[in-house]
Amino acid sequence: MKLEKLVGDRFREKPADCVVESHALMLRGGYMKGVSNGIYSSYMPLRRITRKIEQILREEMDAIDGQEVQFPVVMPASLWQESGRYESIGKELMRFTDRNQTPLVLGMTHEEAAVQLVREYGQSYTRYPFMIYQIQTKFRDEARPRAGLIRVREFTMKDGYSFHTDQADLEAYYKRCLEAYRRIYARVGIPEVLAVASDSGMMGGSVSHEFMLLTPIGEDSIAICEACGYRANMEAAECIVRNVRDAVSHSLERVHTPDCHTIEELCAFFGCEKKQTCKAVVYQQNTDNRYVVLFLRGDLEVNETKLTNVLGCAVRPAEITPESGLAAGFISPCGLNADCTVLFDRSLQNTDNLICGANRQDYHYIGLDMARDVGAVEYRDFAKIAERGICPHCGAPAIHISRGIEVGNIFQLGTKYTEAMGMTYQDEDGNTHHPVMGCYGIGVGRLAAAVCEAHHDDFGPIWPVSIAPWQVHLCAVRADNDAVRACADALYEQLQARGAEVIYDDRTVSAGVMFSDADLLGVPLRVIVSPRNLKQGIVEVASRDKTFSKSVPLETAAESVMHILNGMMHQ
Structure with missing residues (x-):
């Protein structure tokens, strides 16, 4: 492929609206172009990357x-009504x-489509187990698409x-899939x-x-134990609290606390720590607007x-009205008479001498003993x-919270879908x-973006050779010579004849422009032919990734490049 024929422009300037490097570099490097919010068209470099990722996925599945199939993008609502998700999933669908x-x-x-495809086939125990997979376009109407390919709609x-x-x-x-996924990420x-352990969410x-x-x-926020290696998404991680009651449990007393609406204001007023308070957080259920006080x-x-997960429906922060019977900022678990669902976190178990609201404007209780x-x-x-x-695993106070990009997920679904959709077999x-079902997903574009996040410098991506758009970037500096x-030209033909994937830049542009474009394309191996190199009888x-640069004799340049490339491919 000659670079002068490559559709798509490359830019030096970082787009103003990009919050992550992979997004900026893929726009600057001519990998993709925005069509709408969270929707992109791909140029050839990105398509070559994603095709290689897809091939790795196919080989490992x-x-x-695994048996590759293909489900439709458009499905009748009746399939989703069978599973119950047509009503339970929100606007994302x-x-x-x-x-x-x-x-x-x-x-x-595509859980529903998968069951629909095989429920007649799978009527006898003799046909189990089996796994089907697809690589397909999907659409999720994300409320807040961001970060380029990391969170999109299509x-x-x-x-x-x-x-x-x-x-x-x-x-x-499931264990076999877990190991297959580890191989995929390594490749x-x-x-x-x-x-990491996670919450199953809408998948069940x-x-x-x-x-x-x-x-x-x-x-995503990831809880990692620095003592034992426990790992879980914060959404799924169990929160363990060890409370020790005070030696003396004081009596409950109501105190005037003007303008103390928040925990911070309350702690400043009493000169106490946050853990000595009990707070109320109020939600409303999306299904019926009922108040939930936690x-x-x-x-x-x-x-x-x-x-x-406990309520079985989505919630939103409450709009507390005078008719609700809730004293916003002063809600108490003692004597709460409002019509609402009341829940208690176990962090309040075995506690006394807490400060909490008094269900009256500008008043709080001190001396709250939950049991009493x-x-x-x-x-x-x-x-x-x-x-x-x-x-939660070893009991050490050693949890560290890290940020992460989700690049795949696997679920043990059980019989959630087969039971709802009437799929049975006879033993x-x-x-x-x-x-019993399992589900195993990897987003192809997100995985490409994640690799870019992990492998880049200030000048562009540094693609691993396994998924790079090309293996060799041949630069003819002073192609007018x-x-x-x-x-x-001869080296281009020789490398291609030996099976190398080569992008060839023979434009009559400056070396600075040529190398800047090469950095943005991120090809792992760069070969430079220039007047200075020719005088020395070498090719650079x-x-x-700048880990090495060497000169090889001109007469054996193709063989030397292939030897280096093969070494990179088998590292």
Whole structure:
């Protein structure tokens, strides 16, 4: 491929609206162009990268007995009504009707389509287990697309679905997928990706893992124990609190606290720590607008994923009206008479001498003893795990919170979809059961962006050779020089004949422009032919990551380049 024929421009300036480097570099380097919010068209360099990623995905899925299929992008709403997700999923699911007024959806995930494809096939136990996968375009109407390909609305994804006769068989296959995913990340150049326990969310199921590339620009928060290595998404991490009651439990007393609406103002007023307070956080259920009051210790934050899992519906911060019966900023677990759902975080268990609201404007209680003053209530885990928090695995106060990009996920779905959609099989005794499912996803574009985040410098991406758009970037400096032109043309032909993927820059531009464009394309191996090099009878060969630069004899340049390239490919 000659660079002068490559469609797409490259720019030196960073776009003003880019918050992450991968987004900026892919726009600057002519990899993609924005079409709409969260929707992009891809130029050839990105397509070559994603095709290589897709091939790696196919090879690894085939290696664990996966069979490639393809589901439709547009599906009838009736499939999603069968599973119950047509009503339960919010605006992320794109719903529309065709000319016959038939309700349809754009696929954001394909569990329903997978069950529909195989539910007649899988009627006998003799046909299990099996796994089907696809690499397909999907659409999710994200409320806040950001960061280029990291969070988009239209995307390409590899998603696989396995079917089993029992949970034990699923768990055995799940481990195979876990190892396959580790191989995938190593092959694309980011072996440092971590598998972390996660919340299953709208997918359902009891066990799930996300694969995270730790980076400060990541959208997800990861709890990592520095003592034992425990890892979990903050949404799923258990928050453990150890309370010790004071030697003397004081009596409950109401105190005038003018203008103390927040925990910070309350602590300043009493000269106490946040952990000595009980705060109320108020939500409304999206389904019926009912108020939900959650009480927890004042130094902790609500984990809304845990809350919605318990409630079974989405929530939003409440708009507290005078008719609600709630005294905003002064809500108390003692004597609360409002019509609302009241929940208690277990951080309040075994506590006394707390400060809390008094259900009256400008008043708080001191001396709150939960057991004495509130009585027997159910305590559940609703709080976010915090920095230096207690590890749920080893019990050490060694939790560190890191940021990460999710680059894949796997779920043990159980029978959520097969039961809802009436998929059954008969065992060897003629008894009927619902198959057990697993689900395995990787976003192709997001994975490319994550690799770019992990491998770049100030000048452009540094693509691993396994997924680089080309393997060799041949630069003819001073291509208007007949000797340079003849040497570079010959080397171009020789490298291609030996199977190398070469992008050839023979434009009559300055060396600065040529090398700047080469940096933006990020090809791992650069070969430079120039008048100065020819005088010395050499060709310069350098790596994009600047780990080496060497001169090779002109007469053996093609063989030398291929030797270096083969070494990079087998590192």
